[in-house]
Amino acid sequence: MSCVFTLKQKGLKLTPQRRLIAEAIHDIPTHLSAEEIIIYVQDKMPGVNKSTVYRTLELLEEAGCVYRSRMGDGFVYHHAEEGHHHHLVCRKCGETVDCDEDLLASAEQAIADQYGFHVDLKHVVIRGLCQDCTRET
Amino acid sequence: MSCVFTLKQKGLKLTPQRRLIAEAIHDIPTHLSAEEIIIYVQDKMPGVNKSTVYRTLELLEEAGCVYRSRMGDGFVYHHAEEGHHHHLVCRKCGETVDCDEDLLASAEQAIADQYGFHVDLKHVVIRGLCQDCTRET
DNA sequence: GTGAATGCAAATGGTTTGCAACGTA
DNA sequence: TACGTTGCAAACCATTTGCATTCAC
Numbered sequence: 001m002s003c004v005f006t007l008k009q010k011g012l013k014l015t016p017q018r019r020l021i022a023e024a025i026h027d028i029p030t031h032l033s034a035e036e037i038i039i040y041v042q043d044k045m046p047g048v049n050k051s052t053v054y055r056t057l058e059l060l061e062e063a064g065c066v067y068r069s070r071m072g073d074g075f076v077y078h079h080a081e082e083g084h085h086h087h088l089v090c091r092k093c094g095e096t097v098d099c100d101e102d103l104l105a106s107a108e109q110a111i112a113d114q115y116g117f118h119v120d121l122k123h124v125v126i127r128g129l130c131q132d133c134t135r136e137t
Numbered sequence: 138m139s140c141v142f143t144l145k146q147k148g149l150k151l152t153p154q155r156r157l158i159a160e161a162i163h164d165i166p167t168h169l170s171a172e173e174i175i176i177y178v179q180d181k182m183p184g185v186n187k188s189t190v191y192r193t194l195e196l197l198e199e200a201g202c203v204y205r206s207r208m209g210d211g212f213v214y215h216h217a218e219e220g221h222h223h224h225l226v227c228r229k230c231g232e233t234v235d236c237d238e239d240l241l242a243s244a245e246q247a248i249a250d251q252y253g254f255h256v257d258l259k260h261v262v263i264r265g266l267c268q269d270c271t272r273e274t
Numbered sequence: 275g276t277g278a279a280t281g282c283a284a285a286t287g288g289t290t291t292g293c294a295a296c297g298t299a
Numbered sequence: 300t301a302c303g304t305t306g307c308a309a310a311c312c313a314t315t316t317g318c319a320t321t322c323a324c
Contacts, residue, residue: 011278012278012279013277013278013279013322013323013324014323014324015278015279015280015322015323017279017280018279034313034314035313047281048280048281049280049281049282050281050313050314051280051281051282051314051315051316052279052280052281054313054314054315055279055280055315056279058315070207073312073313074312074313074314075313075314088248088252088254088256090254097252097254099248099251099252099254100251103244103247103248103251104241104244106243106244107240107241107243107244110240111225111236111240111263111265114236114237114240115225115234115236115268116267116268116271117225117227117234117236117263117265117266117267117268118265118266118267118271119225119263119264119265119266120264120265121263126248126254126256126258127256127257128248128254128255128256128257129254129255129256130253130254130255131252131253131254134253134255148303149303149304150297150298150299150302150303150304151298151299152297152298152303152304152305154304154305155304171288171289172288184306185305185306186305186306186307187288187289187306188289188290188291188305188306188307189304189305189306191288191289191290192290192304192305193304195290210287210288211287211288211289212288212289
């Protein structure tokens with residue numbers, strides 16, 4: 001996990017809790033809510049506190065190891081190692097699909113060209129209806 | 138304000154508070170946070186309660202008169218009368234620019250084609266750096 | 275040993291809810 | 300009058316913070 005090195009580089013301490021949190025984000029393929037991360041971590045190391053998890057996630061985000069995006073009521077976390085992509089989430093069944101980064105690249109470019117805005121569309125969470133749920137409606 | 142008729146159609150009552158809240162959303166050109174709407178309303182009619190504003194906004198959203206999008210910590214409201222468009226918000230100076238709906242239309246189409254997801258990209262709030270703030274960096 | 279990291283408990287703050295009083299139709 | 304709507308106060312709840320204790324280095 002490269003974030004381990006990043007932490008060391010920044011002179012931050014490598015605690016078991018931090019290892020575990022980094023592991024959770026690294027190992028689980030989908031993006032995770034803070035609550036899911038807390039459950040994962042507490043399962044392997046009971047007693048780890050919520051605020052430790054939140055603080056570590058903030059740390060990892062600042063270190064560039066983790067992306068955080070809004071999703072529904074809260075945030076969702078995603079490791080930053082495998083390049084960028086977006087997330088399609090079905091608002092009915094919850095199915096999650098990763099989608100290509102390039103999908104929004106043209107929009108990003110158009111926004112820069114037309115409005116001079118420099119936007120950062122990485123790991124955007126887009127809600128909608130998946131194929132199956134569209135059919136069922 | 139067409140929402141007034143929509144409310145009537147649904148058998149909902151037209152109270153002064155509701156008129157005022159609809160007016161706020163209709164008259165102010167940018168999208169508004171709940172707090173800004175509360176200030177606007179309380180300025181013209183002191184004593185109106187926060188929860189009335191929240192409840193009315195929910196009502197208007199259900200009635201299709203108002204769009205609600207995530208923005209930063211809370212929500213942002215926008216009347217639904219003038220067609221759709223997106224919002225570029227500078228994360229440094231806060232400047233807000235409306236941008237064309239078509240910007241994301243191609244992405245919407247591509248998502249439908251490639252992933253079968255039917256997404257609804259209306260009044261999306263996109264954060265980034267505006268031209269001036271990009272230069273200053 | 276020392277400063278950073280953790281656990282705990284309490285605070286935060288935007289939003290929501292329960293309920294009694296009120297006002298529109 | 301009757302039922303929807305409002306104001307008030309309290310609840311919610313994910314996230315954040317203060318502080319004493321603990322631990323990695």
